Amino acid sequence: xxxxxxxxxxxxxxxxxxxxxxxxxxxxxxxxxxxxxxxxxxxxxxxxxxxxxxxxxxxxxxxxxxxxxxxxxxxxxxxxxxxxxxxxxxxxxxxxxxxxxxxxxxxxxxxxxxxxxxxxxxxxxxxxxxxxxxxxxxxxxxxxxxxxxxxxxxxxxxxxxxxxxxxxxxxxxxxxxxxxxxxxxxxxxxxxxxxxxxxxxxxxxxxxxxxxxxxxxxxxxxxxxxxxxxxxxxxxxxxxxxxxxxxxxxxxxxxxxxxxxxxxxxxxxxxxxxxxxxxxxxxxxxxxxxxxxxxxxxxxxxxxxxxxxxxxxxxxxxxxxxxxxx
Ligand SMILES: CC(C)(COP(=O)(O)OP(=O)(O)OC[C@H]1O[C@@H](n2cnc3c(N)ncnc32)[C@H](O)[C@@H]1OP(=O)(O)O)[C@@H](O)C(=O)NCCC(=O)NCCS
Numbered sequence: 329x330x331x332x333x334x335x336x337x338x339x340x341x342x343x344x345x346x347x348x349x350x351x352x353x354x355x356x357x358x359x360x361x362x363x364x365x366x367x368x369x370x371x372x373x374x375x376x377x378x379x380x381x382x383x384x385x386x387x388x389x390x391x392x393x394x395x396x397x398x399x400x401x402x403x404x405x406x407x408x409x410x411x412x413x414x415x416x417x418x419x420x421x422x423x424x425x426x427x428x429x430x431x432x433x434x435x436x437x438x439x440x441x442x443x444x445x446x447x448x449x450x451x452x453x454x455x456x457x458x459x460x461x462x463x464x465x466x467x468x469x470x471x472x473x474x475x476x477x478x479x480x481x482x483x484x485x486x487x488x489x490x491x492x493x494x495x496x497x498x499x500x501x502x503x504x505x506x507x508x509x510x511x512x513x514x515x516x517x518x519x520x521x522x523x524x525x526x527x528x529x530x531x532x533x534x535x536x537x538x539x540x541x542x543x544x545x546x547x548x549x550x551x552x553x554x555x556x557x558x559x560x561x562x563x564x565x566x567x568x569x570x571x572x573x574x575x576x577x578x579x580x581x582x583x584x585x586x587x588x589x590x591x592x593x594x595x596x597x598x599x600x601x602x603x604x605x606x607x608x609x610x611x612x613x614x615x616x617x618x619x620x621x622x623x624x625x626x627x628x629x630x631x632x633x634x635x636x637x638x639x640x641x642x643x644x645x646x647x648x649x650x651x652x653x654x
Contacts, residue, residue: 425533527583
């Protein structure tokens with residue numbers, strides 16, 4: 329019987345955080361990606377850092393995990409770690425930012441319990457601590473996009489369905505003329521309260537952190553046609569990120585923030601810019617109501633539906649917890 333303690337994570341925890349995430353690799357297998365094909369690797373040492381990233385993101389190597397965590401902390405977000413008898417067994421990441429209604433939100437962007445320690449209450453404890461932490465920081469809501477198998481896990485903790493979204497793709501083409509694109513990597517800081525109109529697959533704050541702030545000096549990343557900036561034209565301004573899809577390099581993931589919209593002109597604008605940046609296709613998300621209104625005029629093809637859950641922190645009583653025994 330040992331006590332689990334949840335605390336703020338830091339750079340000294342990087343190797344153990346990476347180990348927690350690597351423990352959950354599907355079938356315990358690492359893959360290489362020669363010429364875009366997925367091939368099982370004989371040894372982890374065969375993989376480049378970029379290939380390790382392709383296996384599951386920034387937590388797949390200590391090097392990238394350190395950069396990632398450093399950026400997370402420098403930007404005011406919060407990693408929480410669960411420690412059992414001196415060993416880290418779980419990690420949760422909270423991303424803070426104002427969302428479309430102007431309230432401060434905390435978003436659970438990552439929750440991972442070490443494979444050997446799952447179903448022992450550690451995930452529950454991490455989320456409970458996240459609720460306390462977010463409420464103390466002054467957030468009004470806590471959100472998460474749960475994988476299908478953990479919807480009930482979050483419901484038991486008080487979350488409810490909130491935002492329904494549709495993931496779609498569309499062909500890039502020169503629909504609109506007269507656009508001015510200004511590449512500007514500081515733009516979001518200047519415009520940070522603009523509503524997030526396209527790409528809500530995680531909170532606005534997390535998307536910005538992952539796709540803009542979190543860059544790596546690896547050749548594979550610096551070569552990629554990543555664009556961040558401000559497009560203006562037709563009396564409107566939109567801040568946007570174009571980020572190549574992990575496996576389909578000809579497809580841009582598009583995220584956009586603006587005071588108004590989205591309407592069909594905004595979509596055409598994004599499809600035009602993607603075309604100008606050399607992409608063939610665009611992948612993004614719209615809320616269900618917007619998608620239904622725009623799918624025909626913009627020839628959008630549905631990929632899947634997603635849902636964000638939300639917990640109202642204003643209505644939630646909190647009490648400090650000391651840890652627990654598992
Ligand atoms: C999901 C996860 C964080 C839950 O953490 P955990 O410590 O294993 O969960 P808990 O022991 O606190 O679970 C509490 C309850 O949630 C439910 N639950 C948890 N994980 C579940 C899963 N994978 N499938 C179905 N139900 C699950 C169960 O009802 C469980 O109670 P039970 O064990 O008595 O049946 C963990 O399993 C994990 O890291 N999974 C892989 C990554 C992941 O899916 N992260 C969530 C991203 S949104």
